[in-house]
Amino acid sequence: xxISLLSWQDGSGKVCRVIRIGTRKSQLARIQTDSVAAKLKExxxxxxxxxxxxxxxxxxxxxxxxxxxxxxxxxxxLENALERNEVDLVVHSLKDLPTTLxxxxxxxxxxxxxxxxxxxVLHPKHIGKTLETLPDNSxxxxxxxxxxxxxxxxxxxxxxxxxxxxxxxxxxxxxEKADFAAIILxxxxxxxxxxxxxxxxxxxxEDCMYAVGQGALAVEVRARDADILEMVSVLHDPDTVLxxxxxxxxxxxxxxxxSVPVAVHTEVKDSQLYLTxxxxxxxxxxxxxxxxxxxxAADDKVTExxxxxxxxxxxxxxxxGEAQDRAExxxxxxxxxxxxxxxxxxxxxxxxLNDAR
Numbered sequence: 001x002x003i004s005l006l007s008w009q010d011g012s013g014k015v016c017r018v019i020r021i022g023t024r025k026s027q028l029a030r031i032q033t034d035s036v037a038a039k040l041k042e043x044x045x046x047x048x049x050x051x052x053x054x055x056x057x058x059x060x061x062x063x064x065x066x067x068x069x070x071x072x073x074x075x076x077x078l079e080n081a082l083e084r085n086e087v088d089l090v091v092h093s094l095k096d097l098p099t100t101l102x103x104x105x106x107x108x109x110x111x112x113x114x115x116x117x118x119x120x121v122l123h124p125k126h127i128g129k130t131l132e133t134l135p136d137n138s139x140x141x142x143x144x145x146x147x148x149x150x151x152x153x154x155x156x157x158x159x160x161x162x163x164x165x166x167x168x169x170x171x172x173x174x175x176e177k178a179d180f181a182a183i184i185l186x187x188x189x190x191x192x193x194x195x196x197x198x199x200x201x202x203x204x205x206e207d208c209m210y211a212v213g214q215g216a217l218a219v220e221v222r223a224r225d226a227d228i229l230e231m232v233s234v235l236h237d238p239d240t241v242l243x244x245x246x247x248x249x250x251x252x253x254x255x256x257x258x259s260v261p262v263a264v265h266t267e268v269k270d271s272q273l274y275l276t277x278x279x280x281x282x283x284x285x286x287x288x289x290x291x292x293x294x295x296x297a298a299d300d301k302v303t304e305x306x307x308x309x310x311x312x313x314x315x316x317x318x319x320x321g322e323a324q325d326r327a328e329x330x331x332x333x334x335x336x337x338x339x340x341x342x343x344x345x346x347x348x349x350x351x352x353l354n355d356a357r
């Protein structure tokens with residue numbers, strides 16, 4: 001295996017391994033990758049980490065606007081690098097990873113979730129206001145169908161328009177032009193960038209539920225690399241893993257994707273996992289929303305989890321297999337409940353209308 005070739009002995013005779021991490025060039029992607037690298041280094045002082053951008057021969061992607069459907073373009077490029085053994089692991093925002101990964105890849109770690117909610121960032125002239133108190137016909141920028149569908153219904157006095165680009169680009173468009181009164185962004189990204197001071201309002205689930213996996217970072221690896229899988233598995237946060245397995249199972253069973261408005265909210269409380277899921281028409285006028293729960297208390301006997309076994313793309317061999325099964329079942333059961341009430345029809349129309357735009 002290539003990984004074993006990338007090692008050498010230092011002066012003291014200790015074997016140092018090189019682990020290569022692939023990343024995109026955007027500032028946020030780099031910050032996220034660096035944070036995971038720092039955790040890995042802390043837990044494995046003997047490894048040497050190389051991050052794509054530091055070494056031109058390694059793989060990193062250009063910074064460019066993220067269009068709907070292009071999420072898979074970024075992940076595909078990085079997966080190609082993984083497949084060609086150019087990198088050993090890739091750090092993603094979990095919400096960008098499809099619920100079914102290509103053969104040969106797995107999510108080896110899901111880290112503790114940052115705040116998963118959406119945030120309102122106001123134009124400087126509106127500071128102190130909320131979505132509720134903004135003047136009629138104020139234009140709100142968001143490229144997310146999920147956000148727009150929920151907020152159109154809730155704040156009918158506002159207008160919603162597309163805004164493209166990475167975080168830096170969107171904030172620049174907001175601040176330097178008078179086109180938008182506010183934009184909606186994931187709170188997690190703003191926090192990781194150190195821009196908490198730009199958050200004017202955090203949207204709770206009554207205003208806007210979040211995207212599947214939002215706020216969580218995922219480490220994607222080659223499924224056959226047992227040693228790398230073992231190394232990154234210690235980064236798993238059990239509650240985040242179970243919440244995200246439920247959310248991803250819900251989305252996969254609905255056959256949703258980023259081209260349809262699907263939203264979730266999860267919570268772990270007293271060994272119960274609560275999952276709320278919803279689907280919306282593009283203008284938010286038609287929606288279905290339900291909540292279900294399941295017990296995720298681990299048994300005393302820890303069942304050995306098969307390393308090769310993935311649930312919605314996630315391999316988590318150190319977390320109770322029974323708890324993972326229940327989380328996945330919860331997502332499927334909730335999806336079936338919504339499908340029985342007509343979710344398929346709502347999503348089909350939303351997809352057709354979006355494709356026609």
